[in-house]
Amino acid sequence: MQEISTIQQMKDWSRQSRNNEQRLGLVPTMGFLHEGHLNLVRHSLAQCDRTVVSIFVNPIQFGPGEDLARYPIDLERDKKLLADLGVDAVFIPKKDELVPPDMNTFVQVENLTEHLCGHSRPEFFRGVTTIVLKLFHIVQPDVAIFGEKDRQQLEVVRKMIEDLNLDIQIVGLPTIRESDGVALSSRNSYLSPEERESARSIVQALESGKSLILNGETSAEIVKNQMRSVIASRTGTRIDYISVCDPRRFGEIQRIENPVMLAMAVHIGNTRLIDNYLVEKNSCKEPC
């Protein structure tokens, strides 16, 4: 596995792939890899001729007071995991090269970033789209793969690609969960054993919301109240948002008729976790 740390080296490596007409897959990550990331990587390895995984804790997607300074890092472990899978290259850019102090250009997807995480974290998506676009320019992948746990991020990146006329296939893959249903997240490493127990309330709330809808409930307010009560029943939880929304544009929904996204962000102690289900009446896209 090639380890690449400079932008020019990454561009040269990718150019060589393109010249050989190899289909190139990119999995952008912030590292501290878990089975959710590795699932994205395996998909790329299966679908593409060459796979690049980028690891970059993107400073401009963190707001003031967020967890940038304590975000978990273990590059040696990450590199071993990726090499064992057979990844072709890992791109670990230096912060000062990818985000130099005089960087002035930012990419913003409007409207669909006003909701959910974009409402709670006003700088988040601008930081994501700017760095993802830079990575796309540097790596020039044919395919880029993201997890559906960050479904809003996935759709925001899709919209950016469409609006800016880039030819990159954006693939979203289902959330990988622990045996008790808790979604894998690098931030789970922050949790104490008691907090890890409380974190189960998130998937339990999603399950209970889904059940209501599948049993015919059409009032989003009733579904949200039900999900809120599941979260509130656990100690140490604090809801950031709970939403029943359009699964592509994320506007709140009042009456549930078409497929909806149940989404939430919940603080468990000092750790903010997100999760979501896509729910369709008479069927569902998450594990039923």
Add this chain to the structure above:
Amino acid sequence: MQEISTIQQMKDWSRQSRNNEQRLGLVPTMGFLHEGHLNLVRHSLAQCDRTVVSIFVNPIQFGPGEDLARYPIDLERDKKLLADLGVDAVFIPKKDELVPPDMNTFVQVENLTEHLCGHSRPEFFRGVTTIVLKLFHIVQPDVAIFGEKDRQQLEVVRKMIEDLNLDIQIVGLPTIRESDGVALSSRNSYLSPEERESARSIVQALESGKSLILNGETSAEIVKNQMRSVIASRTGTRIDYISVCDPRRFGEIQRIENPVMLAMAVHIGNTRLIDNYLVEKNSCKEPC
């Protein structure tokens, strides 16, 4: 000369050029071509294997109340001029395809767009950079050529390319002027004969500012006052801005020591014209 109107057709054409390892030049324009544009095109023809000229009156760079509705158009004349020069392709995208109603993604270069035209026209540069980036993604040129009359635009595009890690060489070429010094502009077509006479005050003000500096004046305020008085002496003129600024970042300068940009936007009747000189003591980059 190939006439291309769809994004997919343009991408296919460009891909073919790249596959043939041909160096591709792009001259982005809003049409109603004059000798200034044609000078950019000739440069591309001389320096590149293939040349694309885009013609698109970009609606998102115009603010409310600006001259979008009356911006001059003569596509047949433009196409004949370009074909006669030997241009390989003209790309004339449809507005609804390049700027669909649900487009939500915008690219913004901060700081250097706060000054001059960015101050007077707050939506202007965001509209320019968004459409220019889309054109770059569609055409994928090796070189893109802009005029120095819009020096702020040129530097903003350069900064975007650098910040977003695109490998496109941005070339700026000197302003082409009428025999009396008035800078060529598609908007000159708006001017009545009396207004055309008043428009001479712009280049005359720049000349008088330059003379002061070359004769040792170091106070930007004195230079600006001199330029203001030249404009004010003509009937029907109204100054939007007059600036002595840094030629790459456009912040106002107080004391003139290094090369400076003299820049102005002046309303002549209902027509807003811009022009600039780059002035270095003991030398100058504009016709001396």
